[in-house]
Amino acid sequence: MDWQAERGHILDNARRVVVKVGSAVLTSGLGLDISVVKNLVAQIAQLHERGTDVVLVSSGAVSAGRAVLRRCCEIKGMPHKQAASAVGQSRLMHYYDDEFGKHGIISAQILLTKDDLRSRHRFLNARNTFGALMDWHAVPIVNENDTVAVRELEFGDNDSLASLLLNVVDADLFINLTSAGGVYADNPDTNPDAKILECIEDVHSLNLDTMCGGKTSVGSGGMYSKLLAARRAAQLGVPTLILPGRKPDAMVRAFAGEEPGTWVRPEKKTVSSRKFWLAYHADPSGAVVVDDGAVKALEAGKSLLPAGIVGVDGGFGRGALVRVTSTSGAVIALGLTNYPAADMRRIMGHRTAELEAILGDNQYPEAIHRDNLLMDAVV
Structure with missing residues (x-):
């Protein structure tokens, strides 16, 4: 089928979705943007109503912590960043838990490092935990465990973490919410006339260095890491939908066929879950x-x-x-x-x-x- 029919079919029948939201979407200059959190939770609640399980990979802990600490503390270096994450993580979860509770949905916090998925035994334990939470129709909220992660145990960014979770939870769709409207055909910083691509047929063929320009000011990924994550998802046979995360109801509108964003098609020849695990859960x-x-x-x-x-x-x-x-x-x-x-x-x-x-x-x-x-x- 063509990509429009493929997109419509998958969105209509999505059983399990991994949604990733970054710091550039969730935060403003004053810390967490609560209006964005409220709208995001309301959209996930609507997906739940249609019978779709959602795993939410959420950044924002470090930014939330910085907003509190900037009044009294100077943050510099990795130990301070990890401490800021510890301050911010509880605040981030408080807002999520409160908002999901208003919709009658249980939320659960899961903090991970690469070491948690590197061991096959721990990988299977994580799979079972996610499975139990979704059997209860809870929403697992996942973040990298910045407080204890060292460089060799880091995922690098939550785009990478989210792409690996597709394999853990057997997702059939990956939604990446960004500060942009989608993927541009060229770097919009250097080409203001660059257009958003509605579909990427072959994500492996893209020249990411030309298309993507660096990282966002508050996030750690940028579009480069999002397209790397989409490449991994494509290998598993999972399509990626990249949407404007700060646009109200972007996900709900996408499921209704109204918000295009960028659709990244999966590969026709996919890799096994085991090969995906052995290649990407260790450096x-x-x-x-x-x-x-x-x-x-x-x-x-x-x-x-x-x-x-x-x-x-x-x-x-x-x-x-x-x-x-x-x-x-x-x-x-x-x-x-x-x-x-x-x-x-x-x-x-x-x-x-x-x-x-x-x-x-x-x-x-x-x-x-x-x-x-x-x-x-x-x-």
Whole structure:
């Protein structure tokens, strides 16, 4: 079907939606904009009435904390930002809980770091928790746990977090509420005549550096991170709808066919939930560089063999997540390595029949098996 029919069908039948709202939408110069919070909750309540479960990924804690602390404290550096998040998070949840309560809806707070989703066991625990909350028709309100997160455990921004939650909750639609009216065909800061795209057919083909210009003043993402999140969603087969979050009733109007925003189509060939999880719930520990022949083999669905490796970067261990790059530096894939970096350097360029002589018995024929490899990963 064409994209208009696809959009209409999915919006009419959406069973579970992840909605992400950023600081640039929720806050003004004085902190949280309560009118925006009220309207957002009212829209989610309407979605609930039509039988759609909603998981809300909400920024705004740090900005809410800054609004309180600026009267008495100077905020600078990561510890102060984390402390501001602790001050603001309770205020953010207070407003949400109060507003959802007016609609007879229970809200629940979930704070996450990457470590909570990196472990398969904890990932499944999170899936079960979300499932129970939605069985109760509650609205989980999710944010990154800024208070305890360190760089290696950060999602980076809530766009990234929201895209990963699509896999956790088995969502069939991702709505990203932004301070813009949608995705512009060009950077509006440098091209005032740039038009909003109603549909993005192939989000992987976009030149994001040309289209997107930096980050918003109060948020940490900007349109660049939103389109990266849309790329990940597309790989799962989940479409993204990017809407103007400060425009009253934008979501409700979109479900009624009145608010276009930007529709990002999902990929026809999707990845498995497991491959999505292994590629995106940990940061790569290093890289292996492969020759042109190996690139072609990987694109044909083959495993990566040691013979095709021409370089190894990093000091990773067996089972680590690594980038697979071409000799030009382009990232071809992400995958879990069967060998630590030291052994990989010893066997790179060698044929499978030679591995036993180099490393001894019981060696893997593949450096990275195709079942543990995600091509065209969003990095």
